[in-house]
Amino acid sequence: MTVGQEPLVMGSIITRAKKIRVSRRLAQVSALVLINLGFLNIWFADLNTGALRGICSPIFYCHSCPWATMACPLGVLINFSRLRIVPFVTLGLLGLVGTLGGRLVCGWLCPFGLLQELLHKIPTRKFRIPAGLSYVKYALLVVFVFAVPFFWPGAPYTFCDGCPSSVIESTIPWAFVAQWQVTPGMFGGFTPRFWIRISILVAVAIFVVPVSRGFCRVLCPLGAIFSLFNRFSLFRFGLVHAKCNNCGACAKWCPVDIDPVGQMNTAECIRCHECTISRHIKMGVL
Amino acid sequence: MKPAGARRAARPLGILVLVILCGGAITYSVRSVRYRVDEAPVSEFVVTKLSLTHSVERDSSGTLTNPYVEKASVRASSKRTPTAPKASARKPGRPAPPKMLNKQAKPGSALKKPAAKKPPPKAVVPKKPAPKKSPAKKPTAKKPPPKKPAKRPSQPAACPT
Numbered sequence: 001m002t003v004g005q006e007p008l009v010m011g012s013i014i015t016r017a018k019k020i021r022v023s024r025r026l027a028q029v030s031a032l033v034l035i036n037l038g039f040l041n042i043w044f045a046d047l048n049t050g051a052l053r054g055i056c057s058p059i060f061y062c063h064s065c066p067w068a069t070m071a072c073p074l075g076v077l078i079n080f081s082r083l084r085i086v087p088f089v090t091l092g093l094l095g096l097v098g099t100l101g102g103r104l105v106c107g108w109l110c111p112f113g114l115l116q117e118l119l120h121k122i123p124t125r126k127f128r129i130p131a132g133l134s135y136v137k138y139a140l141l142v143v144f145v146f147a148v149p150f151f152w153p154g155a156p157y158t159f160c161d162g163c164p165s166s167v168i169e170s171t172i173p174w175a176f177v178a179q180w181q182v183t184p185g186m187f188g189g190f191t192p193r194f195w196i197r198i199s200i201l202v203a204v205a206i207f208v209v210p211v212s213r214g215f216c217r218v219l220c221p222l223g224a225i226f227s228l229f230n231r232f233s234l235f236r237f238g239l240v241h242a243k244c245n246n247c248g249a250c251a252k253w254c255p256v257d258i259d260p261v262g263q264m265n266t267a268e269c270i271r272c273h274e275c276t277i278s279r280h281i282k283m284g285v286l
Numbered sequence: 287m288k289p290a291g292a293r294r295a296a297r298p299l300g301i302l303v304l305v306i307l308c309g310g311a312i313t314y315s316v317r318s319v320r321y322r323v324d325e326a327p328v329s330e331f332v333v334t335k336l337s338l339t340h341s342v343e344r345d346s347s348g349t350l351t352n353p354y355v356e357k358a359s360v361r362a363s364s365k366r367t368p369t370a371p372k373a374s375a376r377k378p379g380r381p382a383p384p385k386m387l388n389k390q391a392k393p394g395s396a397l398k399k400p401a402a403k404k405p406p407p408k409a410v411v412p413k414k415p416a417p418k419k420s421p422a423k424k425p426t427a428k429k430p431p432p433k434k435p436a437k438r439p440s441q442p443a444a445c446p447t
Binding site for chain 2: 051056071075087
């Protein structure tokens with residue numbers, strides 16, 4: 001590269017970065033709108049309880065949200081564990097999505113991921129977390145999604161009971177829906193349980209401000225499911241050897257603090273495509 | 287150690303097997319899997335939908351039930367109490383019905399649950415009855431019980447978590 005070419009290269013990188021980030025924001029917002037089609041309930045009655053609520057979306061989103069179009073995969077897994085029946089459709093759907101793109105959903109469609117990225121923009125001191133913490137999400141998946149509802153069906157200690165996403169999408173909205181306040185036992189107002197859930201949300205929000213995508217990396221059981229497929233999914237990243245000069249730029253952009261060259265397609269990669277800005281890494285089929 | 291070609295071929299094969307397995311699971315569920323909820327066969331989609339509002343659970347016998355639908359025992363109690371028909375209506379040669387133990391019983395009084403409170407005595411001034419906890423369980427003789435299982439008014443539209 002000659003001296004005169006540097007601004008041109010930087011210019012192309014910035015343009016590419018903008019392109020990827022704008023596309024990703026568009027995808028995240030579109031997913032948020034699509035899984036909230038219940039707002040059309042204002043004009044089309046019964047859409048909120050329509051047929052789509054019987055199918056889970058592959059996105060981490062609470063189905064108890066007044067506007068939710070589809071069911072939450074984690075919620076369905078928990079409910080089916082409680083009933084002790086096999087959720088064939090949910091497992092099949094998650095398997096298909098995972099086989100096709102791994103954690104592509106985490107990077108491009110998850111609304112809670114979008115919220116984390118926005119919170120991470122708050123100017124504070126940022127720090128990295130130890131890699132070992134990423135195993136917590138697998139423990140949460142096994143214990144609070146499968147084991148607890150299976151062995152103690154009546155116990156209120158499943159993942160849903162502490163889910164920060166459901167606090168935003170369900171607990172807070174329902175707190176302001178008068179219908180629920182006249183239904184005894186369902187929502188008793190601002191109870192201690194309500195405040196416990198709010199404090200969980202606040203704790204997670206405080207955690208993700210300095211730690212980029214902290215919830216996805218440490219706590220998300222759905223991310224744990226998709227990460228099992230990351231190594232061998234159909235769409236995956238590949239290194240363009242001819243272009244890579246080990247500059248380390250891709251590692252700087254990575255939101256989950258991995259080295260995309262050394263740890264390409266590992267379980268922690270959320271397939272956000274930030275590393276492809278440097279043009280040394282490309283996503284392709286097989 | 288496996289040769290590179292075999293390793294390279296294993297991945298597409300694994301993906302193909304996974305896609306077939308996952309697609310097969312969905313197809314199998316849609317075509318064949320039916321669960322009995324309140325004696326009615328329902329698909330997995332319906333169970334999923336019911337589970338969102340906690341409207342399906344396992345009872346002590348292990349069967350899936352909807353706690354918001356009235357039980358079959360209540361529906362079966364809509365049989366009329368055998369009362370003595372009019373003498374003119376009785377066919378000749380047919381024996382008279384057995385003498386009723388409870389003479390105060392009216393047609394439809396068997397609808398009341400045995401554990402329910404005693405019926406109020408015949409008062410001179412008709413008082414406004416106390417609000418019942420489950421009106422569908424105690425239909426009166428004047429008001430026949432609904433054919434379809436009545437739903438409780440408190441059935442939730444969504445899980446309030």
